[in-house]
Amino acid sequence: xxxxRGQLVAPDARALLRMLRTGGPKTRAQLAExxxxxxxxxxxxxxxxxxSGLAVPAGDESSTGGRPPALVAFNPAARVVxxxxxxxxxxxxxxxxxxxxxxxxxxxxxxxxSGPEPVLDWAIAAAKRVLTASGRARTELVGIGVGLxxxxxxxxxxxxxxxxxxxxxxxDVPGYVGRHFDVPVLVDNDVNVLALGEHAVTWxxxxxxxxxxxxxxxxxxxxxxxRLQRGAQGSAGDLGHVRVPFTRRTPQHGAEDADLxxxxxxxxxxxxxxxxxxxxxxxxxxxxxxLRGDPLAVQGLRQAGRDLGEVLATVVNLLNPSVVVIGGxxxxxxxxxxxxVREVVYGQSTPLATQNLSIVHSRAGATGGVLGAxxxxxxxxxxxxxx
Amino acid sequence: xxxxRGQLVAPDARALLRMLRTGGPKTRAQLAExxxxxxxxxxxxxxxxxxSGLAVPAGDESSTGGRPPALVAFNPAARVVxxxxxxxxxxxxxxxxxxxxxxxxxxxxxxxxSGPEPVLDWAIAAAKRVLTASGRARTELVGIGVGLxxxxxxxxxxxxxxxxxxxxxxxDVPGYVGRHFDVPVLVDNDVNVLALGEHAVTWxxxxxxxxxxxxxxxxxxxxxxxRLQRGAQGSAGDLGHVRVPFTRRTPQHGAEDADLxxxxxxxxxxxxxxxxxxxxxxxxxxxxxxLRGDPLAVQGLRQAGRDLGEVLATVVNLLNPSVVVIGGxxxxxxxxxxxxVREVVYGQSTPLATQNLSIVHSRAGATGGVLGAxxxxxxxxxxxxxx
Numbered sequence: 001x002x003x004x005r006g007q008l009v010a011p012d013a014r015a016l017l018r019m020l021r022t023g024g025p026k027t028r029a030q031l032a033e034x035x036x037x038x039x040x041x042x043x044x045x046x047x048x049x050x051x052s053g054l055a056v057p058a059g060d061e062s063s064t065g066g067r068p069p070a071l072v073a074f075n076p077a078a079r080v081v082x083x084x085x086x087x088x089x090x091x092x093x094x095x096x097x098x099x100x101x102x103x104x105x106x107x108x109x110x111x112x113x114s115g116p117e118p119v120l121d122w123a124i125a126a127a128k129r130v131l132t133a134s135g136r137a138r139t140e141l142v143g144i145g146v147g148l149x150x151x152x153x154x155x156x157x158x159x160x161x162x163x164x165x166x167x168x169x170x171x172d173v174p175g176y177v178g179r180h181f182d183v184p185v186l187v188d189n190d191v192n193v194l195a196l197g198e199h200a201v202t203w204x205x206x207x208x209x210x211x212x213x214x215x216x217x218x219x220x221x222x223x224x225x226x227r228l229q230r231g232a233q234g235s236a237g238d239l240g241h242v243r244v245p246f247t248r249r250t251p252q253h254g255a256e257d258a259d260l261x262x263x264x265x266x267x268x269x270x271x272x273x274x275x276x277x278x279x280x281x282x283x284x285x286x287x288x289x290x291l292r293g294d295p296l297a298v299q300g301l302r303q304a305g306r307d308l309g310e311v312l313a314t315v316v317n318l319l320n321p322s323v324v325v326i327g328g329x330x331x332x333x334x335x336x337x338x339x340x341v342r343e344v345v346y347g348q349s350t351p352l353a354t355q356n357l358s359i360v361h362s363r364a365g366a367t368g369g370v371l372g373a374x375x376x377x378x379x380x381x382x383x384x385x386x387x
Numbered sequence: 388x389x390x391x392r393g394q395l396v397a398p399d400a401r402a403l404l405r406m407l408r409t410g411g412p413k414t415r416a417q418l419a420e421x422x423x424x425x426x427x428x429x430x431x432x433x434x435x436x437x438x439s440g441l442a443v444p445a446g447d448e449s450s451t452g453g454r455p456p457a458l459v460a461f462n463p464a465a466r467v468v469x470x471x472x473x474x475x476x477x478x479x480x481x482x483x484x485x486x487x488x489x490x491x492x493x494x495x496x497x498x499x500x501s502g503p504e505p506v507l508d509w510a511i512a513a514a515k516r517v518l519t520a521s522g523r524a525r526t527e528l529v530g531i532g533v534g535l536x537x538x539x540x541x542x543x544x545x546x547x548x549x550x551x552x553x554x555x556x557x558x559d560v561p562g563y564v565g566r567h568f569d570v571p572v573l574v575d576n577d578v579n580v581l582a583l584g585e586h587a588v589t590w591x592x593x594x595x596x597x598x599x600x601x602x603x604x605x606x607x608x609x610x611x612x613x614r615l616q617r618g619a620q621g622s623a624g625d626l627g628h629v630r631v632p633f634t635r636r637t638p639q640h641g642a643e644d645a646d647l648x649x650x651x652x653x654x655x656x657x658x659x660x661x662x663x664x665x666x667x668x669x670x671x672x673x674x675x676x677x678l679r680g681d682p683l684a685v686q687g688l689r690q691a692g693r694d695l696g697e698v699l700a701t702v703v704n705l706l707n708p709s710v711v712v713i714g715g716x717x718x719x720x721x722x723x724x725x726x727x728v729r730e731v732v733y734g735q736s737t738p739l740a741t742q743n744l745s746i747v748h749s750r751a752g753a754t755g756g757v758l759g760a761x762x763x764x765x766x767x768x769x770x771x772x773x774x
Contacts, residue, residue, distance in 0.1 A: 007423070011402075011422065011423060011424070012399075012424075015398075035398065036394075036398060037398070037399075151739070160739070161739075206619075207619065208616075208618050208619040208623075220705070222611075222705070222706075224609075224611050224612070224616040224618075224623075225611070225612070225614055225616050225617075227612055229595075229611040229612050229616075229706070230707070231595050231611075231706055231707025231708065231740075232593070232594065232595040232707050232708055232709035232743065233707055233709075233739060233740070233742075233743060234707070235704075235707040235737070235739045235740050236595075236611075236705065236706050236707040237705065237707075238704045238705070238707070238737055238739070238740060239704065239705065241704055241736075241737045242700075242701045242704050242705075243700070243735055245632040311701065313629075313630070314629045314698065314701050314702075315701075315705060317622075317625045317626065317628055317629050318607070318609070318623065318624065318625070318626065318629075318702060318705065318706075319609075319616070319618055319623050319705075320617070320618025320619050320620055320621070320622045320623040320624075320625070321618065321619055322619035322620075348630055349628075350622070350625055350628045352538070352547070352548075352620060352622045352625070353618075353620070353622050353625060355620075356619065356620060
């Protein structure tokens with residue numbers, strides 16, 4: 001059941017649903033106390049949630065006497081979400097519940113550069129297969145989330161001049177996917193999607209967090225005041241094009257200022273290694289060499305961490321996050337990158353900004369992308385106020 | 388009238404009140420359409436707003452026939468706010484309405500360094516005088532906002548190690564002021580307060596804005612997603628302690644990395660001028676020399692702008708604001724500082740981040756501080772959800 005404007009959750013009931021989702025099962029009296037609403041108002045609003053299945057009776061609270069009050073709980077199984085994670089060379093499609101738990105998934109290698117139609121055709125077909133395989137009906141689907149490896153204008157869902165995605169510029173991804181499924185299609189870049197997933201799963205109580213992805217490119221997803229911040233044109237978090245002055249770098253990196261991406265990305269480290277007779281081409285090669293303990297890889301990763309740290313020291317002073325999460329394939333090459341980041345950030349940022357700051361590895365694995373894409377949809381459908 | 392929890396606006400009615408405040412007078416039918424709520428629900432919620440005086444009948448909508456529908460408007464005169472702006476050497480106390488319009492004001496020179504009790508005793512006495520002079524009753528007061536020239540833990544209202552405020556560290560400003568007025572007392576640093584005021588008055592529709600104050604120190608107030616972002620410990624916006632590498636500066640500034648504040652603040656420019664036989668001591672002296680067109684002041688201001696621009700280029704890539712506002716006394720010395728900022732930011736930040744970016748002077752005058760302090764209270768009292 002949805003209200004007159006086709007919303008899954010009536011605006012009035014959103015605050016109650018949020019309490020059940022984040023705070024666990026509650027009695028009507030507890031909800032009245034927490035919201036400051038009259039008990040009768042709480043009951044009326046719960047009706048809609050109960051009849052839609054989003055809330056369910058959850059037994060009784062233990063009580064020392066008399067009839068125990070009934071608990072109501074959020075029911076993440078009530079609906080499903082399709083999540084699509086497209087990278088430069090991979091695609092993952094998953095069906096999740098309203099908590100982001102993956103019910104069914106399908107993945108394959110693919111080339112994003114082959115263009116939007118073949119890539120999205122596969123994603124759409126895979127989406128139909130995971131929906132069928134899991135035995136869920138089309139009517140249970142509330143939305144589709146898509147993460148892409150390039151800049152996206154989030155409001156419209158259009159990729160904007162994505163450097164590694166020929167043919168995708170301004171391609172109507174929501175329209176193309178939406179023809180097959182009559183639900184909202186939300187699109188964002190992979191870094192924002194990863195930030196949403198990491199925040200929701202690992203750091204749900206943290207209000208200020210920066211997620212940095214270091215792989216073929218370098219970008220950040222910014223959570224401030226508990227919300228993902230995309231900026232005025234959706235380009236917030238562009239760390240890759242911040243210029244790093246050469247004096248901060250070891251002489252081996254040249255004597256010119258350079259973009260962070262030209263210093264600390266996977267291909268930049270690979271090129272630096274190759275010049276020194278340790279041939280490497282991709283982020284993957286760097287990661288594997290780092291994990292093997294290859295001395296040049298370790299040295300390159302450590303310096304890349306310092307270069308990244310130069311930029312993150314400013315970010316930390318500016319945003320005062322309590323957590324900086326480093327993810328992406330280059331970050332999976334052991335502790336070397338993170339050690340360089342920590343060395344510079346703890347040395348340079350102000351004591352007030354670093355005294356409660358954690359700099360940690362991402363905990364999201366291969367399913368981090370689909371998880372984040374699902375969370376993007378869940379937050380839109382369940383949380384966002386209509387007015 | 389307030390609800391059971393002592394709130395001025397019942398949680399249910401906040402969205403309606405926000406629409407009236409930002410969108411102008413509306414009929415009940417328009418409010419129902421905008422909120423998706425039933426007409427009867429809108430009428431019920433308006434009751435509370437009308438009886439408290441926050442909303443008032445505003446005549447009829449023009450109509451081509453039949454009885455015209457009645458308009459309802461926000462009534463900023465319904466309550467008053469006390470706003471206190473304390474600087475290193477000045478104090479301003481104002482009484483404002485719920486739109487931030489100043490009804491009565493009192494100001495004086497003072498030394499913040501004389502300690503919290505004499506300074507706050509003056510502010511409290513002045514607050515009582517402006518309240519009396521304006522003929523408003525104590526019962527009409529909804530809150531007090533205080534801006535201080537140093538770091539403040541906003542949640543508690545306590546100054547934390549403020550460098551130019553001896554005796555103020557962890558002094559209970561809300562408790563001391565609150566003994567005289569039975570309303571909430573909100574405290575924040577002057578830069579956040581100025582950012583709130585500038586945003587509310589000059590850029591109300593901008594969601595992403597950075598306000599930079601350049602005077603004795605350098606700091607920023609960050610508006611992201613339409614809200615002031617204070618960070619995890621309240622220290623967000625600390626630009627003054629970002630390190631600027633020496634290669635970016637002209638040789639005259641030395642060959643060492645330095646904090647931005649040591650390069651581009653009023654005292655830093657004054658010291659640089661003094662070394663070159665153009666004696667200057669304070670931000671005020673620099674401003675006056677700049678306005679006179681003193682060549683050394685012009686040169687120092689331009690270079691300070693470039694140094695500030697180095698840091699702001701990163702800020703722009705990171706946050707993708709549509710407006711950067713430069714305020715503070717040093718920024719009032721003509722166009723020189725701003726010219727240096729623009730030269731570097733437009734040269735260095737990415738095209739996507741700068742294509743719709745305005746870098747402008749602050750339009751807030753001497754009353755910017757009290758205006759922002761009032762806005763801080765108004766937003767808390769009228770906007771913030773209770774749950």
